[in-house]
Amino acid sequence: MIYLKTELKDGKKLKVDVYGDEFYCLCPGCGKEVHLDDEMVKHCASDGDFGSTSFYCKECTKKRSITLGFCEFQQKNIDVLTEAFEKVSGKPLRTELYNALDTYNQLIYNYLSDLEESEKE
Numbered sequence: 001m002i003y004l005k006t007e008l009k010d011g012k013k014l015k016v017d018v019y020g021d022e023f024y025c026l027c028p029g030c031g032k033e034v035h036l037d038d039e040m041v042k043h044c045a046s047d048g049d050f051g052s053t054s055f056y057c058k059e060c061t062k063k064r065s066i067t068l069g070f071c072e073f074q075q076k077n078i079d080v081l082t083e084a085f086e087k088v089s090g091k092p093l094r095t096e097l098y099n100a101l102d103t104y105n106q107l108i109y110n111y112l113s114d115l116e117e118s119e120k121e
Contacts, residue, residue: 001017002017002018003015003016003017003018004016004018020038020041021035023035023036023040023041023044024036025053025054025055026054027054027055027056027057027060028054028056028060029056029057029060029063029064030057030059030060032057032059032060034055034056034057036055040055063116070112071112074105074108078101078105081097081101082101085097085098085101
């Protein structure tokens with residue numbers, strides 16, 4: 001039998017039996033309670049760290065996958081543009097192109113951050 005053991009403030013020790021379907025965590029995106037299925041529990045057990053592991057709820061997972069998909073897409077664009085910029089012969093123009101790309105990426109990052117914050121409210 002697996003159980004949790006903790007000591008209360010008055011010094012008494014408490015043991016609580018734990019069953020496989022009794023594992024939960026709070027979604028780090030919205031704070032909603034998430035029930036951990038067997039695969040999630042296996043991940044925690046193999047990783048060896050239940051205390052700092054969290055899982056996103058279905059809704060936040062969907063939102064994050066859209067953002068991450070866009071970021072991966074954007075990174076591919078950056079890689080292509082960086083390669084193209086290396087072929088530009090004039091150093092001042094190449095520097096100007098890098099600065100423009102960096103500014104563009106920062107604007108996208110700020111927009112996505114603002115969007116994420118507004119969805120939390």
